[in-house]
Amino acid sequence: MNIAMILEMAADTFGDRVAVSDGRTSLSYVKLRQRALAAAEIVRGNGSRNTALLDVNSTAIPVALFGAALAGTPYAPVNYRLAKDELSELLERIAPATLFTTGEAFDGLTAPDGMILTDRNQLPAGDGVERAWPDLSEDGSEIAVQLFTSGTTGKPKAAILRHENLMSYILGTVEFASAQEGDTSLISVPPYHIASISQVLSAIYAGRRIVFLENFEARAWLDLCAAERVTNAFVVPTMLVRIVDELAQGSWDLSALRGISFGGGKMPLAVIEQAMAVLPQVDFTNAYGLTETSATICILTPDDHRAAAASTEPHIRQRLGSVGRAIGTVEIEIRDEDGAVLPPGAPGHIHARGAQVAGEYLDVGSTLDAEGWFPTRDRGFLDHEGFLFLEGRDDDVIVRGGENISPGEIEDVLLLHPAILDVAVVAVPDEYWGEAIGAAVVIREGQAVTEEEIQEWVRARLRSSRVPSVVRFRSVLPYNDMGKLLRRVIRGEMI
Amino acid sequence: MKLLKLGSRHKSAVCETQVMVIRATAEPVDLRCGGLPMTEVSAEPPAGVALDPGFAAGSLIGKRYIDGADKIELLCTKGGKGSLSLGEVAFEVKQAKALPSSD
Numbered sequence: 283m284n285i286a287m288i289l290e291m292a293a294d295t296f297g298d299r300v301a302v303s304d305g306r307t308s309l310s311y312v313k314l315r316q317r318a319l320a321a322a323e324i325v326r327g328n329g330s331r332n333t334a335l336l337d338v339n340s341t342a343i344p345v346a347l348f349g350a351a352l353a354g355t356p357y358a359p360v361n362y363r364l365a366k367d368e369l370s371e372l373l374e375r376i377a378p379a380t381l382f383t384t385g386e387a388f389d390g391l392t393a394p395d396g397m398i399l400t401d402r403n404q405l406p407a408g409d410g411v412e413r414a415w416p417d418l419s420e421d422g423s424e425i426a427v428q429l430f431t432s433g434t435t436g437k438p439k440a441a442i443l444r445h446e447n448l449m450s451y452i453l454g455t456v457e458f459a460s461a462q463e464g465d466t467s468l469i470s471v472p473p474y475h476i477a478s479i480s481q482v483l484s485a486i487y488a489g490r491r492i493v494f495l496e497n498f499e500a501r502a503w504l505d506l507c508a509a510e511r512v513t514n515a516f517v518v519p520t521m522l523v524r525i526v527d528e529l530a531q532g533s534w535d536l537s538a539l540r541g542i543s544f545g546g547g548k549m550p551l552a553v554i555e556q557a558m559a560v561l562p563q564v565d566f567t568n569a570y571g572l573t574e575t576s577a578t579i580c581i582l583t584p585d586d587h588r589a590a591a592a593s594t595e596p597h598i599r600q601r602l603g604s605v606g607r608a609i610g611t612v613e614i615e616i617r618d619e620d621g622a623v624l625p626p627g628a629p630g631h632i633h634a635r636g637a638q639v640a641g642e643y644l645d646v647g648s649t650l651d652a653e654g655w656f657p658t659r660d661r662g663f664l665d666h667e668g669f670l671f672l673e674g675r676d677d678d679v680i681v682r683g684g685e686n687i688s689p690g691e692i693e694d695v696l697l698l699h700p701a702i703l704d705v706a707v708v709a710v711p712d713e714y715w716g717e718a719i720g721a722a723v724v725i726r727e728g729q730a731v732t733e734e735e736i737q738e739w740v741r742a743r744l745r746s747s748r749v750p751s752v753v754r755f756r757s758v759l760p761y762n763d764m765g766k767l768l769r770r771v772i773r774g775e776m777i
Numbered sequence: 778m779k780l781l782k783l784g785s786r787h788k789s790a791v792c793e794t795q796v797m798v799i800r801a802t803a804e805p806v807d808l809r810c811g812g813l814p815m816t817e818v819s820a821e822p823p824a825g826v827a828l829d830p831g832f833a834a835g836s837l838i839g840k841r842y843i844d845g846a847d848k849i850e851l852l853c854t855k856g857g858k859g860s861l862s863l864g865e866v867a868f869e870v871k872q873a874k875a876l877p878s879s880d
Contacts, residue, residue, distance in 0.1 A: 283784030283797065291854055295838050417819060422784040446784065453799060453852065456880075457873045458839025467880070477880075484880035516880060543879040569879030578879040609877045 283422030319413035321349025332379035422446030450637035454611035461490035480577035500528035511538035518546040520765030545569035570605035582606030612636035701729035721750040787815035794857030800850035811859020842868035
């Protein structure tokens with residue numbers, strides 16, 4: 283079992299159709315296969331342990347991903363936005379490797395021992411050499427992908443996904459050749475994000491053309507959507523915020539756009555409501571997953587979105603803030619501190635199980651328990667119909683006088699305040715309680731609210747233990763480039 | 778008769794068909810295509826064999842095939858003229874259902 287089989291089947295079936303394009307280059311499935319085989323030849327020739335990539339989005343992404351699989355090495359994309367010293371450290375951890383990059387992306391860096399650079403723009407293009415498809419291992423337990431976690435709480439960990447994990451995800455969620463003529467996916471998440479890998483594999487297996495946007499920027503995203511008649515796209519919440527803002531500044535022909543899925547962070551209710559209002563023809567899908575679960579494990583479908591938005595029943599209406607139900611091949615459980623499974627409505631630790639759930643890191647090994655359950659380190663609860671609601675990361679839990687408090691429940695309540703645009707709730711040191719509640723608040727333009735009013739707002743809606751003892755006003759909250767809130771930074775500034 | 782390993786690939790002896798095992802049982806089975814036992818992908822095609830007209834409905838790339846008991850599932854990775862069977866009993870095409878996709 284090898285993910286390269288996806289490309290093999292696509293090239294055999296609809297070889298001449300356009301597979302991927304990026305504004306400069308356009309490749310058919312057959313050409314993509316030729317380039318992946320050529321890339322694999324380079325990697326094997328170098329005797330590399332990994333096939334790494336340090337680059338913005340381009341057609342070189344699927345070339346490197348499938349080239350790595352064909353060469354029998356992991357594909358290891360790294361975050362070009364990291365500081366040089368952080369990047370150097372990651373490159374050292376990946377060597378010996380073949381690194382696909384550009385002069386611009388590698389500027390200011392030094393290759394560690396064993397790292398051989400290949401300029402992405404110099405990849406052999408249609409050199410006429412017929413390369414044979416190699417005999418791929420039937421054993422799906424080889425490592426297909428190595429991704430560094432974002433390291434918002436510490437040193438990045440190298441999560442690994444095996445061929446069998448990714449193939450299970452694809453076979454469980456995509457029907458081969460199911461795309462209609464003209465279907466086009468716009469990929470704007472960076473290559474080091476799990477959603478990049480899952481989108482490439484899904485689109486190629488479905489036969490849906492991929493258009494890459496080099497770097498996300500709202501106007502460029504909308505321009506490309508219109509010009510390429512994009513039908514499907516995945517965005518992280520911060521991207522959707524900027525797209526909706528940009529839409530108010532101009533006009534684009536988005537008549538081809540049918541579906542937007544989003545994930546990778548908490549979607550504020552106001553944002554999705556606004557997006558549904560300005561793009562009424564678009565199906566919205568909320569996808570919840572982690573790098574360690576080979577992307578999506580829960581989905582809030584377009585029908586779920588519409589039913590929730592149209593409902594007057596509070597328990598259905600609130601599902602707009604849910605991440606949906608487990609996909610058919612995955613199970614979800616909520617457990618308490620002692621590992622006991624909790625009933626619907628009770629918040630606790632989210633666990634996931636399924637063939638796509640890897641839960642494994644280099645140097646650490648598997649974190650699955652004996653029954654195959656992966657502790658996601660996310661907190662949340664299930665409702666009576668299996669809809670999952672997230673409450674934040676385990677690490678973010680505030681322990682106030684022995685009571686565990688999730689920032690999420692307080693943030694949700696504060697976001698309902700008309701003057702509050704954005705908020706982050708974190709632990710602050712407290713002499714009496716050990717930890718207490720701190721809130722960093724961003725006020726909407728032209729509005730005003732006092733610390734006392736904020737405390738009163740929470741006291742009227744939640745237990746008194748949830749009332750922030752410290753409120754700080756900020757102009758913006760710190761997010762990383764993928765829209766993940768940097769609570770560590772906020773905590774540091776609260777003291 | 779052979780044991781089907783998850784992820785293993787098998788080739789028809791009489792046509793282009795290839796399959797990958799995506800669900801299997803622990804018992805050895807008689808996996809055939811075009812009426813003849815399937816072989817390893819790397820095996821040389823046997824000489825002097827022909828497609829059984831009773832098993833010539835064909836197999837289609839990308840389709841999933843299940844046995845009558847819905848215990849064994851194969852993904853067709855290359856299509857061909859022969860049809861898949863367990864002994865003399867033909868596999869059925871698993872109906873494509875709406876899959877939950879977020880990509």
